[in-house]
Amino acid sequence: MTADHQDQDQDTLRALAELAEAEFMFRYESGAPADVREALGIRTARMGGGVVLSMRHDPTGYWSKALGFGFDEPVSGDLIARVCDLYRAEGTPAAVIQIAPDRLPADWDDICARENISAGSVWVKLAGEIAALRPGRTDLRVGPVPxxxxxxxASVVLRCFGMPEEHLAPMVAASVRDPGFRPFAAWDGTQMVAAANLFLHGAVGSLNTAATLPTHRGRGAQSALLAARAAAAAAAGCRWVTAETxxxxxxxxNPSLNNMRRLGLTPLYERRNWVWRAQQPAV
Known part of the structure; x- marks a missing residue:
């Protein structure tokens, strides 16, 4: 393979990784039961090739986010204004905008100043070709969730992440019944002690929603769950798996990052979380 082909492969993989993440987040929230959407104030929209997710009554500060931009159309001041207008119309107090670094426009600083967006934490986006991955092991039983x-x-996932189960549990449970999702778990005897999810999106299997109860950390559950989901992605016809942490x-x-790298995933890039807030910060 020539260097040009390798670069094209990497460009394709970056796009697939971002769009797969955007799609699984969209399905998590848009697939919530009607009463949960009403209680949490959920609104989802597709915009500019990406997705805008608003949870007005989010008890965690995690679920309002906008991502997947810069592939169908360039990121522009007009696009970001429309994203922020949706949040303002919904009465959302804050949201995170996630854009791959090579898709940020030259005037991004000006856009941020105009829309009250500030720099937040940084995530690592990783990917790996399934054929080259190294399986992990555990003494726990690992397999698909019936x-x-x-x-x-869903209860294990939310307890691991310290999120309340009210309203969020039925949302998470409903979403994994989407045919694109494949939930996995690890058991110690009959007790479910770790959970993880796989989202199938074309040539990519997106690894997400991985967590282990504190009582069972350090026993290889997530390494084995990474390997099990990669095998399921391969069986579904995927070439790559992607993840973010x-x-x-x-x-x-970050133990999650360490587990991913041991499996054979490599960083594609680091992506900053850009935080939009409804109110100007106090001086």
């Missing part, structure tokens, strides 16, 4: 255990799976602060580490 339909009758999806509610338990937080960049650790200097002098610290």
């Amino acid at each position: 339909d009758h255990l999806v509610d338990e799976w 937080g960049r650790p602060e200097p002098g610290s580490s």
Whole structure:
């Protein structure tokens, strides 16, 4: 393969990684039951080739976000104004805008100043060709989650992330019944102790929603769940798997990032979270 072909492959993979993440987030929230959408104030929209997700009554500060931009059309001041207008119309207090660094326009600083957007934390986007991945191992039993255990799976996910189960549990449970999702778990005997999800999106299997109960961390559950989901993605015809996780602060580490790198995923780029707020910060 020539250098030009490798560059084209990387460009394609970056686009697939961003668009897969945008789509699984869209399905998580748009697939919520009607009563949950009303209680949480959920509104979802497709805009400029990306997605805009608003949860007005988000109890966590996580679910209002906009992403997937810069591929169908360039990121512009007009596009970001429309994104922020949706949040203003919904009464959303804050949201995160996630854009791959090579898709940010030259006037991004001006756009941020105009729309009250500030720099937040940084995530790492990773990817790997499935054929080159290295399987992980655990003494726990790992496998797909059958339909009758999806509610338990959703509960484990939210407890691991410290999120309240009211309203969010039925949203998460409903979303994984979407045919594009493949939920997996790890069990210690009959107890479900770790959870993870796979979203199939064309040539990409997106690895997401991975968490382990504190009592069972350090036993290889997530390494094995990464490997199990990669195998499922391969069986579904995917060529790559992608994932994203937080960049650790200097002098610290992120076990999730370490697990991904051990599996054979490599960083594609670091992507900053840009935080939009409805009110100007106090001086």
